[in-house]
Amino acid sequence: MSRLFGTDGVRGLANGELTPELALAIAASAARVLAAHDRSHRQVAVVGRDPRASGEMLEAAVVAGLASAGADVLRVGVQPTPAVAFLVSELNADLGVMISASHNPMPDNGIKLFAAGGHKLPDGIEDEIEAGLDADAVRPTGAEVGRVSDVDDALDRYSAHLLAATPHPLAGVRVVVDCANGAASAAAPEVYRKAGAEVIAIHAEPDGININDGCGSTHLEQLQTAVLEHGADLGIAHDGDADRCLAVDAVGQIIDGDQIMAVLALAMADDGELTDETLVATVMSNLGLHLAMRAHGVNVRTTAVGDRYVLEELRAGGYAIGGEQSGHVVLPAHATTGDGLLTALRLMSRIASTGRPLAELAGVMRRLPQVLVNVRVADKAAVAGSEAVRDAVGAVEAELGEEGRVLLRPSGTEQLVRVMVEAPAQDTAQAAADRLAGVVSAVS
Known part of the structure; x- marks a missing residue:
């Protein structure tokens, strides 16, 4: 039998492969497993979701599963995946559950779990959770049943965190942001404006059905057009759960994750933030990134494909930046997972602080065919x-x-x-x- 958890949680057709019954079982098993590892206190779980229609159904099932296993639940509503990871740490929770299928089409959905501190669960814990799905566990009753409450200031907390991690005000930067009708629809325009940018938001009206529908980081054509129409300095594209960021320069040229990492790595080197002058990338990153970094005295550590492996290398070496060509960039000093909003803020901060256009900054790297x-x-x-x-x-x-x-x-x-x-x-x-x-x- 294949493993239930993939490299990015459990994902499948909502109400087909990923049923509410399975979601309830995963949540209950997760609460029991974590409680077994630490019985010193009652477990607390943060639950968030992206705006796809099935998220409402699966959220109800996850909340019920957690509470039925005796965990208290903090619902944070529609939030980017990195916001949920941050809030696990911010709220001193033991577990985070993000209900999202990221860039997948609307009919799909997924469940991603975070450990205390907002880190990804180790494979061994995921295996324990999977093994416990069919366990005939004793259920708590009375006062031992988990309680459920809403965190009304979740977005404010996350926004404040992002602004604190932005090194330079964005005054003078005009940006078009494509929110993919996803989890970034409220958060991204708000935080970019608070940071000082002039923001034009597109695809920021989620209705539960239109997430990733011809928009966002997998469909950049409308963003390219909008950047030209509005005379913007750049465009930013997020995926459905906003853990990724791709960009478009002022003339509509695509700036991919490799180029974004090149810009950010050199900015961090200038500011003395680039640990051991090292960037972490996967084997699929373009050779042009390696050549550009070599020319500027930056080492590139290479991992297998997948953000899990990038995270492992970052943590093992204590490095300051890593990511993938897809725009999934991790900055461990500020986030435990890829954060598209943080990436965009740092990229725009570099534009604002240097006064140089994105095309010039990204030109440090030539993408090889x-x-x-x-x-x-x-x-x-x-x-x-x-x-x-x-x-x-x-x-x-x-x-x-x-x-x-x-x-x-x-x-x-x-x-x-x-x-x-x-x-x-x-x-x-x-x-x-x-x-x-x-x-x-x-x-x-």
């Missing part, structure tokens, strides 16, 4: 052990030298091998990727 070919195979292990594949990869790497890169990565969920090639020219990258894909396909 990147080609990705998915090759369906019968046996991923055979590909990994193939001498022919190794020889082909070695030959391409020798041809590209330091100005190119090859990455072969087996899919974690399908019988696919992903062939990625970066090179100075698109044609060169495409030809090399096609050549390697042919060798991989021939093995199986």
Whole structure:
């Protein structure tokens, strides 16, 4: 049987794979597991959600599950995922539950759990929770049943935290923010205005159905148009739960997560905040990021794909910034998880403090053409052990030298091998990727 928890919690079709019964069971099991680890006090859980329609149903189930297991519940309503992580620490809670499917389409939903302090739960605790789903536990009664209350100032607390982490006022910055009709719809425009920016908000009217619908960080076309129409300095795009941030410069060019990290890492280096002059990125970050950082004396530590692995490396080395090409950026001094609003504030702060346009700041990094070919195979292990594949990869790497890169990565969920090639020219990258894909396909 496959593991219930993926790299980012439990996710699936709401009321299909992710039913209220399952949500109740997960919440109750989580409360019991955490109580078993610490019986010194009554457990307290923070529960938030994004605005998709099924969130109302799943929130009710999660709250019921927690209270039925004896945990007190603090409901914070519609909030970004990083706000829930922050509020777990801020409210001295033992557990956080965020109900969201992030950038997924509206019919999906998910449950993400945070431990005390707002950190992701360790795999071992998640396994204990999964093992306890069908447990015939003794339920508390009377005064031992959990109580439920609402935190009316949750957004104010989160906004104050973000403003305190913004190093320079945003006066003079005009920004268009695409809130994806998601969890950032109230928070992002408010906090950007409080920081001093002139804000034009689009897709900030969630109705439970329109989250991520042709908007947000996975659909940047309308943001590009709006930036040009309003003569803005930049555009910011969030996903449904606002843990990511992508940007658009004043002429509508996309600034991806790698470029954002390059800008922020150099800003932190200038301010003496870049621990060990090191940035953490995944293997999928563009080679251009590595070359730009090397030119500026910044080391790049590389991890497997997934924010979980970035977080592990950040914590292990005590590093100050890490993230992914998708715009999921973590700044451990201020957040325990990716925070799209914090990322945007820091990016705009750099623009405001230097007086330089985003295109110039992001120009420190040149994105190399990147080609990705998915090759369906019968046996991923055979590909990994193939001498022919190794020889082909070695030959391409020798041809590209330091100005190119090859990455072969087996899919974690399908019988696919992903062939990625970066090179100075698109044609060169495409030809090399096609050549390697042919060798991989021939093995199986």
